[in-house]
Amino acid sequence: MKMMITKHPSAWPARFDLMQSATGLFLALFMWLHMFFVSSILLGKDAMWTVARFFEGYFFFGTNFPLLVSGFVALIFSLIIIHSALALRKFPANWKQYSRFWQHMRSMRHADTTLWLVQVVTGFIMFFLASVHLYVMLSRPELIGPYASADRVWSLRMWPLYLLLLFAVELHGAVGLYRLAIKWGWFDRGDPQSTRRRLKTAKWIMSIFFLVLGLATLAAYIKIGIDHSANVGELYTPSWMEVQQ
Amino acid sequence: MKRTLNFNIFRYNPQDPASHPHMEAYTLQETAGMTLFIALNQIRELQAPSLAFDFVCRAGVCGSCSMLINGRPRLACRTLTESLPDTITLLPLPTFELIADLSVNSGKWMRAMSERLETWVHSVEETDLDRIELPMDPDLAEHIYELDRCIECGCCVTACGTAQMREDFIGAVGINKIARFKADPRDQRNDQDYYAVVGDDDGVFGCMSLLGCQDVCPKELSLQTQIAYIRRKMAFAGL
C-alpha cells in the first residue's frame, strides 16, 4: 500500500515559514542592539554622539556618510515589509475568524493563545508607527544625535509615538523569540515542559528589562529635549571638541 | 462536599424544528466521587430525558466525551465535579459539526484527517505470517507507542486558535500522527511523501505555536516536541 505521490507540492510554504522566522529573529536581535545604541544617551551625550557618528562611518573614514545609515534603515524597512507580509497570512482574514479567535481566547484563558493576539496587535501597531519612525531615519539620517534626537522626541512631539512603539516592540519581540524557540524546538533537550517554563520566564525578563531601559532612555531624551527646547535645530558638539575650540 | 451544583448546559437539536440554541440550567446534589459522566446521566434520568451527549468507555480511553467544561476542552468522563466550582458550564466542542446538545461529530473529522494524511503504515511487502516477525528495537517500539497513544478526542483541535480560525488546519492531532508514522520504519514513506500531506499552511506550517494543544491533551502527548520536529523535517524537505 505504498502511496503514489500524485501531487507535486509547492516548496513555498516551507520557504515562507523559514523566512518568517528568519526575518523575525533578525529583527528581534537587531532591536536588542538598537535599544543598547539608543540608550547610550544614558551614559551621556558624548556617548550617544559617538555611537551615532560610528554608524555614519566617521571613525573609519574620518568623515560622515549618513547615507550608510539610510541604506541600513532601508534594509530594516524591507525586512519589516517582508516579515509583515508573511505575518499577514496568519492574521484573521475576516471578521468571522477574528471573532472566533476572540471568543476562543476568552473561553480558554490560556496565556500562549492570548499572547498571540498581543503579537498581532503589536505587530499591527508597529507596521504604522515603525514606518513613520523609519521614514524619518531614512530621510534625515544626519539628524541622529543627542540634541537632534531629543528635539525630535520632545519638541517635534515624537515621544507618544516612541512610547507606544516601545511597548509594542518589546512585547512583540520577546513573545516572538519565545515562540521561535518553541516553534523550532530549540533548547528542547530533556524535559520540554520545563524548558518552556524557563523560556517563558526569560521572555518576561527580556520584555521588562528592555522596557525599563527604553523608558529610562526616553526619559533622558525628554529631559534633554525640554532643556534644549529653546534651541531646537542646534546640533550637538561633543565635549572634547568644545574644549579644542 | 454536600454542594448543590448549578449546571448550565447548551441545548440545541438541529433535527428538531422546535429547538433553538440556548443554555439551560439544572441543579444537582453532589455526591462523593461524582464525575461529569455520573452527573450528566443523573440529569438525563431525572430532569432532561432528551439531553444528548456521548460517552462510550467512561474511563478516559476512548475520546468520545470531550466537551467545553467551563470554557476548556476536557474529557467529561474523567472530570470529578469536586475539581470544579459550584457553577459548571458545558458546551459542545465548537470545532466540530454539532449533532445535538453536547454531542458533536468529531469521528467524521478524524476520519477525514486520516484519509488526508494517509495515517497508516505504507508498505509494499506481503508478510509471511508463518515466519518469525521482524525485530524492532525495544526503545523504538516504546517511542512509537508513546506517539500512538492519541485517542482522537479532538481536545487539541478545539484548544487551538489556528484551528478555530481555519477549518482546514490539520491540528496537533494530525501532525502528531505524521510524527508517529515517520518514526515507524515499517512505513516506507520518505520525507517528500510526508511533505506532500503536511507541508503547507493547512499542515505543519499553519501551526502558530499557540500550545493550547499541549496544555489540554488528556494523554499528555509531547505535541510541542512533535510539531517542532515535523516542522524542522518538513522545512528541510521543502527547501
Place this chain on the structure above:
Amino acid sequence: MKLIYTDVLVIGGGLAGMRTAIGVKRRGLDTLVLSLVPAKRSHSVAAQGGMQASLANCVKAAGDNEDIHFQDTVRGSDWGCDQQVARMFTHMAPKAVRELAAWGVPWNRVRKGEHEVVINGQRVTLTAPAKAHGLITARDFGGTKKWRTCYTSDGTGHAMLYTLGDQAVAASIPVEERKEAMALIHDQGRCYGAVVRDLISGELSAYLAKATVMATGGYGRIYGVSTNAIINEGIGQALALETGVARLANMEAVQFHPTAIVPAGILVTEGCRGDGGLLRDKDGHRFMPDYEPDKKELASRDVVSRRMAEHMRKGKGVASPYGDHLWLDITVLGEAHINKNLREVKDICQYFLGIDPSKEWIPVRPTQHYSMGGIRTDYRGESPWLSGLFACGEVACWDMHGFNRLGGNSVAETVVSGMLVSEYIADFCQKPENDLTVSTHLAAEFLQRETDKLKRLFTSSGDENAVAIRKRMEQILMEKVGLFRNGEHLREAVEELQQLLIRSRQISVASQAQGANPELVLAYRLPRMLKIAIGIALGALQRTESRGAHYREDHPERNDRDWLNRTLCHWNSEDDTLPVLDYEPLDVNTMELPPGFRGYGTKNIIEHPATEARQTQVDRITEAAPSDLNEQLMPFRHLLPEKYRGDNERLEDSNP
C-alpha cells in the same frame, strides 16, 4: 425507501468487525461497516492487558507452543468450549500477532541482557538471549502456564484497534458511524442484511448484503455495574434472537472481575494483587486468607470475586452511596513501585477517585466483565440456523471460551476470528447459489415494520418509565443473576424480568426529535436488553450445576454427566416473554483434552461416563507419539483456510 447494496455488511466496528471487513475486502468483495460510534471508540479500545499468542520469545515463555495454549484455554473454559475451535484459535494467534506487527502495532519487544521482574512478590533477575532481542515480548496473565500475553504497554486494545482502523481507511472501506442496526432482514432461513437507523438524522434504511456479519460486542451493560463500555448493551445478540430463527448459546456464562473501582466500575488490573496488593474489609481486616488460606488474593478471578461477594453478604462491606464495596490496599507496595509499574492504576485513582493509591485504599468490588455467551455459530462463524448470518468477536459464541475465558484470549479471539471468518464469508459469497436475490418487497416489509414500531413509541399513550424499568433490570441481574446463583433467586429473576418486558411495551417517548434522541433510543433498546436478560436468567436457572463463571450455590458441583453441553436459546414469537432453551451436547469422544480437574478449591465433579475411556485412548495415542499426533487426537487443520495451515516458526526452530 432507501436501499443500500453491498456484498458483506459488517455490523460493528470493534476489533472483530474491522478485521473481518479488511479480510473480505482483500478477497475482492465490496463491504461496509456500521457502528454506533466512531469505530476507533468501540469497546475494544479499552483492553489494556494484552493478547495471547504462543510466540515463545521471552525468557519465561520458553517452550511455549500451540499445545500448551490450547490446554490452558480448555481448562480455563472448564471444558465448556469447542475444542476444535480452540485448536484453530491457538494455531492462528501467532499469525494474528505477526500480521498486526506488520501492519503497525508497536508491540513491546524483548530487550537482551539482564532485567529484574517481580514474581510472587520476589525480585528475580532474568537474562534474555541476544537472538531474541527485538522480537515481540509477553507478560504473565492469570490461568496460563507460560508468559504468553503480547502487549503494548497498558494500551494493547488501543494500539490494535487504531492499526486496524487505519488499515480499513487504507483499504477504502466505508465505515458508517452512528448507525444502528435495528433488525435483521431474513426470510426462510436466509439472512439478507439489516434495517438500519441513522442516529443523527433518524432516517431508516435497508442495507442488503449477501452476507451479514454481527460483530457488536458484549452485553455487559444490562448489569448495573460493568467494566464494559456503555454501548455494550447486547443489541447484536438481541437482533439475532428476534429473528426467531438464529440461536444464542451459553448466555448464562457471564464473567465477573474482582477489582473494579466504585462507583465508576472501571477496571484496575490484576497486577495490583499480583504485585502484592491486599483486599481488606470495612474493619481493615485482610479477609482472603480466611477463605483461601493457600492462594489468598491470588486465587483465580471467579474464586476471588465469589469470596468478596460472600464477605460483603456477611455485612463486612463498606457502605457507600453507590452500594457496598471492599478495599484494595496497594499502599504496601510503596510509592516508587506504584509510579513505575502501576501508572495506569495511579491515573485511574487520581482522575476517578481523587485519591493517591500509595497513601489511600482503593474502593473496589467484583464487577461484570465479559460475556462468554452469544450468537451461536459453527467454526466458520455462520449461524447454523440462519444462512448468511455470521458473527464473530464477543457477540458470538464461536465457542472457544466455554464457561470462562482467560484474560488475553478475548482480543486474540476477535482478530483471529476476523481473519478466519472473513475467508469463510468470501468463500460463501463466491458461490453462485448465494447471490443476492432478495426482493425489494421483503426489504420494504422489514423497513415498514421498524418504522411502525418507532411511530408507536412516539404516539404511545403508555405511562411506563424506561429509566425505572432499566434500573430495575440492572438491579435484578446484579442481585439475582450475579456471581452467586440459586434456584429461588433465579426463578424470581425470570419472573420479574418477564413482568418488566411486558411493562416495557408500554413505554412512551416525550421528546419528538427524529434524529439524536436518547430517550427514543433507550425506549427501543430496552425490550431487547430485557430479552437478553431473560435469556441469561433462564439459562442460569435451568443449568443445575456449577461450571466456570456460572456458580450455583444449590449445585456447587460440576456435572459433566448431565451438563456437558451448550445451552441454546431462541425466541419464538414477538409476543412471548420467554425464550425456548435446548441443549447441544459436547462429545467427550472427540475431545483432545477430556474433562478433568481445573485445580481450584476441592475437586467436586460428577464425571461423564465416557471420560475415562477417552482419557485412556488419548494417553495411548500420546504415548505412541506419532508424527501426526494432532491428526490422530483431534484433526483441525483441514478446517482452516488453506493459506493459514502452515506451522508457526519459533526461535527454537531456527536455532536447533
